[in-house]
Amino acid sequence: MMSDRKRILRALAYIEENLTERIRVGDIADEACVSMFHFSRMFNRLVGHSPYDYLMRRRLSEAAKALQQTDSKIIEIAYDYCFASPETFSRAFKRMFHCQPQEYRKAGVLDSRLLLHPVNEELIEFMESADLPAPRKIHMDSEPVLFHAGMVHVCHDPKSENWLHDVRQRIAWYASQKHEKIVIMLSLDDTGKDTSLVSVVGSLECETNNSQRFPYGRTWISEGQYAEFAPIRFKDIPVVRDYVLQVWNQRVNQRHRNLTELLLVRLYESQLDKKETTVISYMISWSEMEQ
Amino acid sequence: MKPVLTDKKEILLAGYSFYGDPFNTGASWTEENEIGRLWSRFMAYFMKHRTEIESLMSGKEWYELHLLHEDTAERGEYEVFIGFRVESCDTLPLPFVLKRLPATRYAVYTVKGDEIMSDKAETMHREWLQEHDFETAHPYSFQFYDERFKGMDKIRESVLDVYFPILEKS
Numbered sequence: 001m002m003s004d005r006k007r008i009l010r011a012l013a014y015i016e017e018n019l020t021e022r023i024r025v026g027d028i029a030d031e032a033c034v035s036m037f038h039f040s041r042m043f044n045r046l047v048g049h050s051p052y053d054y055l056m057r058r059r060l061s062e063a064a065k066a067l068q069q070t071d072s073k074i075i076e077i078a079y080d081y082c083f084a085s086p087e088t089f090s091r092a093f094k095r096m097f098h099c100q101p102q103e104y105r106k107a108g109v110l111d112s113r114l115l116l117h118p119v120n121e122e123l124i125e126f127m128e129s130a131d132l133p134a135p136r137k138i139h140m141d142s143e144p145v146l147f148h149a150g151m152v153h154v155c156h157d158p159k160s161e162n163w164l165h166d167v168r169q170r171i172a173w174y175a176s177q178k179h180e181k182i183v184i185m186l187s188l189d190d191t192g193k194d195t196s197l198v199s200v201v202g203s204l205e206c207e208t209n210n211s212q213r214f215p216y217g218r219t220w221i222s223e224g225q226y227a228e229f230a231p232i233r234f235k236d237i238p239v240v241r242d243y244v245l246q247v248w249n250q251r252v253n254q255r256h257r258n259l260t261e262l263l264l265v266r267l268y269e270s271q272l273d274k275k276e277t278t279v280i281s282y283m284i285s286w287s288e289m290e291q
Numbered sequence: 292m293k294p295v296l297t298d299k300k301e302i303l304l305a306g307y308s309f310y311g312d313p314f315n316t317g318a319s320w321t322e323e324n325e326i327g328r329l330w331s332r333f334m335a336y337f338m339k340h341r342t343e344i345e346s347l348m349s350g351k352e353w354y355e356l357h358l359l360h361e362d363t364a365e366r367g368e369y370e371v372f373i374g375f376r377v378e379s380c381d382t383l384p385l386p387f388v389l390k391r392l393p394a395t396r397y398a399v400y401t402v403k404g405d406e407i408m409s410d411k412a413e414t415m416h417r418e419w420l421q422e423h424d425f426e427t428a429h430p431y432s433f434q435f436y437d438e439r440f441k442g443m444d445k446i447r448e449s450v451l452d453v454y455f456p457i458l459e460k461s
Contacts, residue, residue: 024364024365024366025364025365025366025367026363026364026365026367027364028367029367033417034410034413034414034417035410035413035416035417035432036359036363036364036367036369037357037369037410037413037432038410038413038414039367040312040313040314040367040369041314041410042410043314044312044314044315045314050312050314050315050367051312051367052312052366052367052368053315
């Protein structure tokens with residue numbers, strides 16, 4: 001008998017192949033060879049969205065890319081992705097991205113973190129096996145962060161092993177300099193139109209560091225409400241980020257269009273080269289719109 | 292597991308109803324999804340008006356009905372109804388809705404413990420239909436809860452029957 005995970009992977013592949021076709025949730029359940037009741041429960045559990053919500057968000061995400069990457073008219077993009085009219089498309093688009101398609105195209109910057117990417121097997125495995133981390137709402141003050149100029153890293157694929165490796169190397173460098181509270185600030189590289197993520201690895205500044213000069217720089221944590229997911233193991237950062245951005249963040253009605261992500265790290269010198277280095281928490285700005 | 296085939300006369304049910312994707316807020320067998328909430332609302336009403344409702348009940352069993360509507364395939368939304376059997380609809384309290392299940396033959400699967408949580412009956416029935424000369428007679432199925440079901444907190448010790456309406460292929 002086919003496992004639930006295989007059925008869902010088959011359903012997800014079918015969705016990807018048919019984003020521009022007029023498929024129905026019933027067709028997707030048929031592709032997975034299960035009843036609507038079982039499919040609905042299974043899909044929500046393993047993907048974190050209802051099947052219809054997922055289908056619509058995937059269509060909107062691809063439509064958003066088309067707005068940025070092509071010169072097609074908005075009405076054509078709306079019809080390509082099976083929206084009944086430009087008005088229906090605009091309403092759905094605004095619900096997901098908090099702006100009209102025209103504004104999105106004009107802004108010229110695509111924050112890939114707001115898009116719903118195709119859910120992959122790793123995330124399904126995480127959803128299937130883990131006690132999903134529940135966020136705690138916390139307030140962060142605007143604290144200064146001291147960083148070495150060489151510790152800023154622009155990354156095109158934060159899911160990659162290379163990114164984790166680079167971040168680990170930078171953390172190790174701060175640890176060797178006897179910094180205790182290490183923070184990684186993740187933000188969108190808004191200088192271009194790609195999906196690069198800028199990681200600034202630094203330490204929460206203490207008094208003795210105030211006299212530091214070049215090549216040190218100083219930046220500030222944005223003050224405000226954050227959702228804190230903790231504790232998280234270092235190696236799980238990519239999948240937890242994926243879960244937070246792809247599932248949790250899509251469910252909450254974020255006021256933010258510019259998300260701030262922080263990773264606060266506690267590590268011990270003896271653990272530097274070991275995989276059990278602990279990430280205390282992953283935080284993402286959290287300010288919900290009024291319903 | 293082979294189903295037991297049984298013929299049933301028309302069944303009249305009274306209870307509460309929900310329409311949508313019930314697992315959108317929580318997919319596991321917990322009271323956090325819409326089916327759990329529906330049961331909570333229903334049981335709260337039952338406990339408050341127990342004497343009145345028990346006088347209407349024909350039997351002590353509970354039914355959970357999953358009913359596909361004509362537009363279900365489009366968005367994956369369907370109706371979940373929970374209730375009990377009644378003889379007539381003359382004196383039902385206002386919050387209740389009525390379901391009249393037609394006389395039909397059913398394939399019945401008895402599931403217990405983890406089988407309940409894994410929707411095993413649904414899978415078994417789908418496979419059984421593929422191998423036999425039967426088809427779905429009506430777009431619904433129901434779970435039948437009697438004294439063998441010990442509650443959500445004791446689901447591993449619980450047993451329930453799942454009914455699927457069937458029809459011999461012509």
